[in-house]
Each structure stands twice: as C-alpha cells, then as structure tokens.
Amino acid sequence: MTTQQTPAIHVHGLKKSYKELRVLRGVDFTVARGSIFALLGSNGAGKTTVVKILSTLLKADTGTARVHGFDVATQAADVRESISLTGQFAAVDEILSGRENLVLVARLRHLKDPGAIADELLARFSLTEAGGRKVATYSGGMRRRLDIAMSLIGNPPIIFLDEPTTGLDPQARIEVWQAVKELAAQGTTVLLTTQYLDEAEQLADRVAILHEGRIIVNGTLAELKQLLPPAKVEYVEKQPTLEDVFLTLVGTKA
Numbered sequence: 527m528t529t530q531q532t533p534a535i536h537v538h539g540l541k542k543s544y545k546e547l548r549v550l551r552g553v554d555f556t557v558a559r560g561s562i563f564a565l566l567g568s569n570g571a572g573k574t575t576v577v578k579i580l581s582t583l584l585k586a587d588t589g590t591a592r593v594h595g596f597d598v599a600t601q602a603a604d605v606r607e608s609i610s611l612t613g614q615f616a617a618v619d620e621i622l623s624g625r626e627n628l629v630l631v632a633r634l635r636h637l638k639d640p641g642a643i644a645d646e647l648l649a650r651f652s653l654t655e656a657g658g659r660k661v662a663t664y665s666g667g668m669r670r671r672l673d674i675a676m677s678l679i680g681n682p683p684i685i686f687l688d689e690p691t692t693g694l695d696p697q698a699r700i701e702v703w704q705a706v707k708e709l710a711a712q713g714t715t716v717l718l719t720t721q722y723l724d725e726a727e728q729l730a731d732r733v734a735i736l737h738e739g740r741i742i743v744n745g746t747l748a749e750l751k752q753l754l755p756p757a758k759v760e761y762v763e764k765q766p767t768l769e770d771v772f773l774t775l776v777g778t779k780a
C-alpha cells in the first residue's frame with residue numbers, strides 16, 4: 527500500500543493498563559486523511575492515554591497503532607516528524623511575546639524565515655495585534671490559539687489536540703473551533719479529544735466514544751443521531767439555550 531492510500535491513523539487492539547487499572551481494553555479505530563476525528567469520553571476514560579500512545583510519549587501494552595503509515599512502536603521518529611501535539615495544558619512561554627514564541631519554535635525546527643512564519647500564523651489566528659505582548663497578558667482563548675499556531679509550524683500532516691477548549695469561555699471556544707476548521711480545510715488531519723458533545727457536533731467528520739476501555743460507537747454525526755429514536759414534538763416554544771443568550775449578549779452571534 528502506498529502512503530497516499532493508507533489512513534492517517536489506524537489503531538487496532540490497543541490495550542494499556544496502569545498497574546491493575548485497565549484503561550484501554552482493546553481500542554480500534556481509523557482516521558481518514560484530511561478529516562476531523564473526535565474522541566469523546568468522560569474524565570478518566572483514557573483519551574489522553576490514547577493520544578500519548580499515538581504521539582509516541584507512552585507505549586501500549588499490546589495492539590498496534592500506525593500514524594501517517596508509521597508504526598508508533600518501531601518507527602517512533604518517523605511518527606514524531608509527521609505529527610504535532612497540543613496537550614491538555616498549554617506549552618507556551620509566558621515571558622516571551624506571542625511572536626517570540628512562534629519564532630523560537632520555527633528556529634528550533636530549522637525553518638527559513640522564522641519571522642515571516644510567525645507573522646503569517648499570528649494573522650491566521652487573529653493574534654497580530656497581540657503578537658508583541660507577553661503571553662502572560664493573554665486571555666485563555668488567546669493562549670490556546672497561540673498554542674495551536676505553534677503546533678502548526680512546519681506543517682505537520684497530522685495534529686493531535688487534547689481537549690483544545692476545556693476551560694475556555696463560549697466565545698474563545700468558537701475561535702478555536704474556527705481555527706480547527708481552517709486546518710482541516712487545508713488538508714491537515716485532526717484528532718481531537720473532548721468531553722463536550724457540542725464540540726464534537728460542531729467540528730467532527732466522525733465521532734468515536736471511548737467508554738470503559740473500548741470504543742462503544744464510531745460514526746458520522748448523522749449515524750450517531752440515528753441511534754436514538756426521533757424526539758416527540760411538544761407544543762412549547764423553543765427556548766434559547768443559555769449559550770445562545772450569552773453569545774447574543776456579548777455580541778458574537780447574529
């Protein structure tokens with residue numbers, strides 16, 4: 527099989543225990559190239575564990591995982607060159623400005639013209655104005671966008687976003703969602719983990735639910751919705767959600 531035909535990510539029979547705690551009990555899934563795949567699960571379901579195994583930070587007990595056609599256990603260096611990882615906790619340097627953070631990473635990756643790369647990413651993530659300020663002064667949403675921007679330096683074909691919007695307010699979440707959609711539109715494969723159903727609904731081409739160590743469902747949103755019977759129509763006015771109200775009042779929703 528050529529690299530072109532292989533899926534971006536292929537996971538088969540993955541198991542992982544921490545001592546007697548069996549976190550992954552046989553996880554299987556495939557992520558198509560250029561798609562957004564959401565791994566959904568409650569706290570402690572094992573989402574970060576899956577992401578760590580796929581990004582070669584952690585070894586599985588058994589099973590196989592291939593990322594960009596490379597085996598995570600035997601071709602770890604090739605996997606690392608094909609991915610970037612934005613962890614659950616942001617990795618930006620507070621003392622540097624946003625632009626300096628980006629330039630630093632571009633230098634570390636030996637890229638030509640780090641300044642131009644930084645400016646292009648600042649513009650793409652609506653951080654041009656804030657670019658010269660220390661990250662210590664950024665809001666949570668700005669940090670998260672900077673963190674994602676940093677992970678794109680060098681154009682990795684696959685990116686892992688572990689809970690990209692946890693702790694962000696609704697407006698900042700929408701900004702991050704927009705950034706993720708743009709990534710996928712440019713052909714990057716995105717695997718994201720989330721505890722938020724609406725996030726998966728907004729972003730993902732496919733959604734998989736990790737529960738008690740296994741993927742219990744995996745499908746498109748439409749397929750998942752078909753698992754439930756349609757709701758009965760009730761004769762009540764549709765009330766706006768709290769999120770609708772919040773977004774209308776803060777002025778981000780028409």
Ligand SMILES: Nc1ncnc2c1ncn2[C@@H]1O[C@H](COP(=O)(O)OP(=O)(O)OP(=O)(O)O)[C@@H](O)[C@H]1O
Pocket residue numbers: 544547549567568569570571572573574575576614721
């Ligand atoms: N290094 C470790 N040693 C022991 N137990 C661990 C370790 N890492 C994770 N665990 C346990 O494994 C389980 C899965 O953890 P994991 O971080 O993968 O979950 P998660 O789905 O990412 O949760 P969250 O939504 O809270 O981020 C949890 O019960 C956690 O306490």
Ligand SMILES: [Mg+2]
Pocket residue numbers: 573574575614688689
């Ligand atoms: Mg986690």
